[in-house]
Amino acid sequence: xxxxxxxxxxxxxxxxxxxxxxxxxxxxxxxxxxxxxxxxxxxxxxxxxxxxxxxxxxxxxxxxxxxxxxxxxxxxxxxxxxxxxxxxxxxxxxxxxxxxxxxxxxxxxxxxxxxxxxxxx
Amino acid sequence: xxxxxxxxxxxxxxxxxxxxxxxxxxxxxxxxxxxxxxxxxxxxxxxxxxxxxxxxxxxxxxxxxxxxxxxxxxxxxxxxxxxxxxxxxxxxxxxxxxxxxxxxxxxxxxxxxxxxxxxxxxxxxxxxxxxxxxxxxxxxxxxxxxxxxxxxxxxxxxxxxxxxxxxx
Numbered sequence: 087x088x089x090x091x092x093x094x095x096x097x098x099x100x101x102x103x104x105x106x107x108x109x110x111x112x113x114x115x116x117x118x119x120x121x122x123x124x125x126x127x128x129x130x131x132x133x134x135x136x137x138x139x140x141x142x143x144x145x146x147x148x149x150x151x152x153x154x155x156x157x158x159x160x161x162x163x164x165x166x167x168x169x170x171x172x173x174x175x176x177x178x179x180x181x182x183x184x185x186x187x188x189x190x191x192x193x194x195x196x197x198x199x200x201x202x203x204x205x206x207x
Numbered sequence: 208x209x210x211x212x213x214x215x216x217x218x219x220x221x222x223x224x225x226x227x228x229x230x231x232x233x234x235x236x237x238x239x240x241x242x243x244x245x246x247x248x249x250x251x252x253x254x255x256x257x258x259x260x261x262x263x264x265x266x267x268x269x270x271x272x273x274x275x276x277x278x279x280x281x282x283x284x285x286x287x288x289x290x291x292x293x294x295x296x297x298x299x300x301x302x303x304x305x306x307x308x309x310x311x312x313x314x315x316x317x318x319x320x321x322x323x324x325x326x327x328x329x330x331x332x333x334x335x336x337x338x339x340x341x342x343x344x345x346x347x348x349x350x351x352x353x354x355x356x357x358x359x360x361x362x363x364x365x366x367x368x369x370x371x372x373x374x375x
């Protein structure tokens with residue numbers, strides 16, 4: 087499966103990709119984007135099977151990206167990987183159509199718990 | 208879980224920093240609290256990096272982390288998975304320290320009443336001073352091996368007065 091990792095931090099994109107590997111989900115084709123606007127173009131051009139996105143980014147936030155995708159009728163599975171895991175953020179993510187929200191800092195176990203139903207199921 | 212302003216304490220901030228530190232840096236040296244005033248001021252350990260982020264909304268704050276060169280270098284290498292001989296560019300340090308304060312700030316924000324919004328991080332080689340309208344609400348001096356680092360949470364003066372009134 088092709089997985090799109092969206093984060094304005096190159097360091098965090100690398101940590102997310104490393105954690106995918108550590109959680110047993112390393113055999114996928116990874117593509118990257120630096121913000122929501124770039125991610126929107128990548129989704130349209132490359133049709134990934136899953137989007138893992140940060141929330142707080144310049145240009146276009148993760149929630150704006152998700153809302154833009156759903157407004158276009160795009161139903162690509164979408165999960166957040168963000169430093170903000172409060173109840174209201176989780177409710178907003180779910181309401182917009184996100185499958186899960188993984189809060190930073192995360193462990194490989196947290197990744198596996200969130201991703202296994204999407205990648206294995 | 209959210210807490211009232213009065214409950215934001217060094218214990219909460221320490222727990223957040225500890226969790227972020229352990230997850231990003233793995234099982235290395237633990238962080239330990241240093242009672243201020245300390246002779247191990249980060250600024251006394253060579254040049255320092257400051258990483259800052261602000262929270263606006265129902266709870267307002269500026270969170271600044273001050274790290275000496277040695278800590279900034281080690282944190283960045285650990286986050287990137289770099290070996291000691293790998294070259295670190297200043298952009299790598301700025302990126303890693305920005306993400307560090309972003310995660311610490313996001314987790315502290317999650318403990319406080321919402322809704323509120325996290326800014327993008329700001330990283331500088333040298334001190335970042337919060338707005339003069341903010342007062343220091345919490346200062347945490349931490350040791351890490353031979354190094355030390357500091358985390359300061361500043362809040363608007365009226366918010367701090369409310370906190371002190373609740374504590375009284």
